[in-house]
Amino acid sequence: MSLLYAHTFKLHLPIISSLFEGLHNDVISIGKSVNGFALLVIEISDKPGQKEAEPAFKFIGNVHGDEPVGREVLINLANWLCDNYLKDPLATNIVENMHLHILPTMNPDGFALRRRGNANNVDLNRDFPDQFFPINDEINYRQPETRAIMKWVKQEHFTASASLHGGALVANYPWDGSRDQSKQYYGSPDDKTFRYMASVYSQSHYNMSLSKEFKGGITNGAFWYPIYGGMQDWNYIHGGCFELTLEISDAKWPKAAELPVIWEHNRMSMLNLAASLVKTGVHGRIYASDTGHPIPGLLMIKGIDSEVSLFRQH
Numbered sequence: 001m002s003l004l005y006a007h008t009f010k011l012h013l014p015i016i017s018s019l020f021e022g023l024h025n026d027v028i029s030i031g032k033s034v035n036g037f038a039l040l041v042i043e044i045s046d047k048p049g050q051k052e053a054e055p056a057f058k059f060i061g062n063v064h065g066d067e068p069v070g071r072e073v074l075i076n077l078a079n080w081l082c083d084n085y086l087k088d089p090l091a092t093n094i095v096e097n098m099h100l101h102i103l104p105t106m107n108p109d110g111f112a113l114r115r116r117g118n119a120n121n122v123d124l125n126r127d128f129p130d131q132f133f134p135i136n137d138e139i140n141y142r143q144p145e146t147r148a149i150m151k152w153v154k155q156e157h158f159t160a161s162a163s164l165h166g167g168a169l170v171a172n173y174p175w176d177g178s179r180d181q182s183k184q185y186y187g188s189p190d191d192k193t194f195r196y197m198a199s200v201y202s203q204s205h206y207n208m209s210l211s212k213e214f215k216g217g218i219t220n221g222a223f224w225y226p227i228y229g230g231m232q233d234w235n236y237i238h239g240g241c242f243e244l245t246l247e248i249s250d251a252k253w254p255k256a257a258e259l260p261v262i263w264e265h266n267r268m269s270m271l272n273l274a275a276s277l278v279k280t281g282v283h284g285r286i287y288a289s290d291t292g293h294p295i296p297g298l299l300m301i302k303g304i305d306s307e308v309s310l311f312r313q314h
Helices: 069-084 089-097 108-113 144-156 191-204 231-239 256-279
Strands: 028-032 038-044 056-061 099-103 160-165 168-173 218-220 242-249 297-300 307-310
Touching: 028 144, 038 069, 038 144, 056 069, 056 144, 056 256, 069 089, 069 099, 069 160, 069 242, 069 256, 089 256, 144 231, 160 231, 160 256, 168 191, 191 218, 191 242, 191 256, 231 242, 242 256
Parallel strands: 056 099, 056 160, 160 242, 168 218
Antiparallel strands: 028 038, 038 099, 168 242, 297 307
16 A cells, blocks of 8 residues: 555655654644644755755645645655665755755645545635735635745745646646636746746656647646636745646546556656756855845846845855
């Protein structure tokens, strides 16, 4: 039986800063679900818990309760990185040059109920503030799982991220919706970067890039089907975090025997996507000329109508 479906976990020290209950007392919880289940995060780094001038990446699984495959592959990812640190160059590069955060399940209540929404039957991927329509703007009406993600993003200042879903095989990128609610290609200011990230995942996958439905195995969200209140657009706008929505299995709830194959099909995709933060982009630090201390700032690239906030690292 699969590790996740059996509700047993095997994770290894010393490079994980937080483990699931019953394995270690140092548990990082970013909040609780409607029914009180802790939203537990694993951080993998050679210096977990410390702020460094390194990119931070997050993976989130099980946003929809009836799409549990992300839970399984993310636990496998954590195990693989820990098992292969100092043995495999890609694992070592990720551990030593970035901070990888893994939230295996955003919706534990929905998983327990085997349904899409949370305990209040709310679709969490429609529950975020939206740029085009003022839905969910009142924080008191937002679900606790959504509020926990928003607070976490503001605290950690992630460079990029991805949420894992089931029901299709494609890497989806912003925007998720369009201003007039029509189905059309609606790209963000950083469309080229998002297409690159999605292609890194698709081209590294066993067969995603061979899709007959999606050219190259990638798609713009609004072109596929528009949604509003989605997590990936909110991350980009309000968190400066470049997020993809990854559909990693045609079956939403595959048989346990199929999970090792799905993990192997997605393993290099997840590793290469995370490692792309180290291998590409602009890296550097901003210091005050008078004190030499690090200071916050903004980064803008000519020709791109977007800015990235740079935060002080102690």
